[in-house]
Amino acid sequence: MAQKPSTPKGTRDFSPNEMVRRNYIFDTIKQVFQRYGYLPIETPAMENLSTLMGKYGEEGDKLIFKILNSGDFKEGVDLSLNSKQLTNKISEKALKYDLTVPFARYVVQHQHEITFPFKRYQIQPVWRADRPQKGRYREFYQCDADVIGSTSLLNEVDLVQMIDEVFTTLKVPALIKINNRKILNGIAEIIGEKEKIVTITVAIDKLDKIGIDGVNKELQENGLSNEAIQKLQPLIEFQGTTLEKLNFLKKLLASSNIGLSGIEEVEYIFKTINNLKLNSADIELDITLARGLNYYTGAIFEVKATIGTLTSSICGGGRYDDLTSIFGLLNMSGVGISFGADRIYDVMNELNLYPESVTESTKLLFVTFGEAEQNYCLPLLSIVRKAGLNSEIYPDANAKMKKQMSYADDKKIPFVVIVGSDEMESGLLSLKNMATGEQEKISIDNIIKKIK
RNA sequence: GUGGCCAUAGUUCAGUUGGUUAGAAUAUCGGUUUGUGGUACCGAGGGUCGUGGGUUCGAGCCCCAUUGGCCACCCCA
Numbered sequence: 001m002a003q004k005p006s007t008p009k010g011t012r013d014f015s016p017n018e019m020v021r022r023n024y025i026f027d028t029i030k031q032v033f034q035r036y037g038y039l040p041i042e043t044p045a046m047e048n049l050s051t052l053m054g055k056y057g058e059e060g061d062k063l064i065f066k067i068l069n070s071g072d073f074k075e076g077v078d079l080s081l082n083s084k085q086l087t088n089k090i091s092e093k094a095l096k097y098d099l100t101v102p103f104a105r106y107v108v109q110h111q112h113e114i115t116f117p118f119k120r121y122q123i124q125p126v127w128r129a130d131r132p133q134k135g136r137y138r139e140f141y142q143c144d145a146d147v148i149g150s151t152s153l154l155n156e157v158d159l160v161q162m163i164d165e166v167f168t169t170l171k172v173p174a175l176i177k178i179n180n181r182k183i184l185n186g187i188a189e190i191i192g193e194k195e196k197i198v199t200i201t202v203a204i205d206k207l208d209k210i211g212i213d214g215v216n217k218e219l220q221e222n223g224l225s226n227e228a229i230q231k232l233q234p235l236i237e238f239q240g241t242t243l244e245k246l247n248f249l250k251k252l253l254a255s256s257n258i259g260l261s262g263i264e265e266v267e268y269i270f271k272t273i274n275n276l277k278l279n280s281a282d283i284e285l286d287i288t289l290a291r292g293l294n295y296y297t298g299a300i301f302e303v304k305a306t307i308g309t310l311t312s313s314i315c316g317g318g319r320y321d322d323l324t325s326i327f328g329l330l331n332m333s334g335v336g337i338s339f340g341a342d343r344i345y346d347v348m349n350e351l352n353l354y355p356e357s358v359t360e361s362t363k364l365l366f367v368t369f370g371e372a373e374q375n376y377c378l379p380l381l382s383i384v385r386k387a388g389l390n391s392e393i394y395p396d397a398n399a400k401m402k403k404q405m406s407y408a409d410d411k412k413i414p415f416v417v418i419v420g421s422d423e424m425e426s427g428l429l430s431l432k433n434m435a436t437g438e439q440e441k442i443s444i445d446n447i448i449k450k451i452k
Numbered sequence: 453g454u455g456g457c458c459a460u461a462g463u464u465c466a467g468u469u470g471g472u473u474a475g476a477a478u479a480u481c482g483g484u485u486u487g488u489g490g491u492a493c494c495g496a497g498g499g500u501c502g503u504g505g506g507u508u509c510g511a512g513c514c515c516c517a518u519u520g521g522c523c524a525c526c527c528c529a
Binding site: 006009056057059060062063098126128130131132133134135136137140141142143202209291312313314315316338339340341342343344367369400401402403404405406407408409410416418420422430432434437439 | 453485486487488489490519520521522523524525526527528529
């Protein structure tokens with residue numbers, strides 16, 4: 001019996017009309033990256049398991065797709081080990097979980113060939129063993145741009161401008177949220193719960209979803225003292241403009257050096273951006289923005305689309321001061337952003353934000369009535385192609401005209417050339433504009449001039 | 453990893469308290485129209501009802517398990 005074909009859970013196929021839309025997104029992002037001086041690299045789909053483990057927190061480790069060792073993977077393995085130990089025995093490779101950690105590995109491995117600061121971009125799929133749902137896939141493309149080997153905040157400014165430029169071009173209204181891990185550290189310091197920083201940030205991050213009572217409850221459950229929770233209240237509740245937020249924080253964190261340095265960084269980024277002006281994106285300081293990935297140490301970014309039903313982020317990033325030290329390279333601060341191409345694709349599909357031209361690939365189709373006409377058209381087809389026009393001829397000589405026209409219509413080909421005995425005699429071809437239905441007799445040279 | 457809803461043609465869905473041969477729309481192919489597409493009309497092909505088991509004289513419908521999908525939590529792009 002034939003088995004019912006399907007793709008694995010959380011993965012999908014992309015047909016031609018979907019791929020042209022996706023490529024439009026990829027091309028837009030790529031162009032912006034290159035305009036800001038970033039160059040492409042590529043890393044393997046799989047990494048050594050040891051490269052990835054421990055970089056994304058305990059939850060992240062569980063979500064890494066592990067690859068079973070080839071050969072008899074259970075030979076010589078003590079099967080009574082617990083699953084975590086067993087995993088390390090039977091799997092030594094894994095599919096990459098993001099592009100940032102493999103990039104850190106790349107930088108350390110190639111440090112002697114690289115001129116710093118090093119600006120690279122990378123557009124590749126990553127895999128997560130998450131349970132799929134709206135906007136969440138097990139295979140999805142990330143589009144990363146990172147600078148490594150520079151602590152200048154100008155890099156952060158650059159990245160914000162790039163985000164604005166991408167979403168302006170794609171016509172996706174976007175809100176860029178910015179915060180700084182140092183501010184969060186400062187807050188943890190002030191309320192006397194320095195070591196609970198992760199708990200605090202994760203809880204605060206949920207403010208939008210569960211409200212202030214929910215956040216307090218979660219903090220309490222995670223062992224934060226009532227005193228600390230009380231001290232946290234004015235901060236969580238604070239509303240105001242970015243300037244007001246900054247002034248408020250300056251007072252609150254006056255005794256925390258790390259907190260003040262975070263404020264200073266944010267202030268610089270906002271001032272500079274305000275002077276330069278963004279094209280369309282909105283930007284705000286969100287002191288409840290935390291982000292889960294453990295490696296961030298400075299600025300953190302998150303971008304959401306302000307239209308459509310997708311509420312999760314479509315772009316995220318931040319500064320990491322210490323990521324390469326795990327692989328033995330110290331003092332190499334980096335900052336980067338990652339566009340979630342699949343989520344951007346979903347938002348754009350929902351609202352149909354694509355320009356008309358993206359679906360158009362072939363410009364001109366030769367419609368013929370038989371072999372003689374086909375042979376007559378072949379040299380013409382070459383001429384048209386050499387002139388740089390995407391064009392094709394219907395391959396089956398005996399196909400009815402209706403079929404050939406339907407083909408053109410279905411493929412959204414804007415022009416067809418119809419060639420029969422009249423045309424072959426006169427050398428003037430019938431050119432039909434599929435949108436208007438107009439038709440004229442015209443030479444091949446004029447066709448090229450007209451369409452190009 | 454936890455919870456909720458769902459699963460019938462390629463796709464979107466009907467299918468009565470369990471009852472004979474499982475329907476529609478759309479898509480595909482063909483025809484009306486062998487030099488004119490997107491409209492219209494006619495016709496054809498396409499389903500062991502996700503899979504496995506159970507209850508029953510009888511299951512698309514009821515029960516159990518399993519797999520997959522959607523959604524929420526967790527986490528994240």
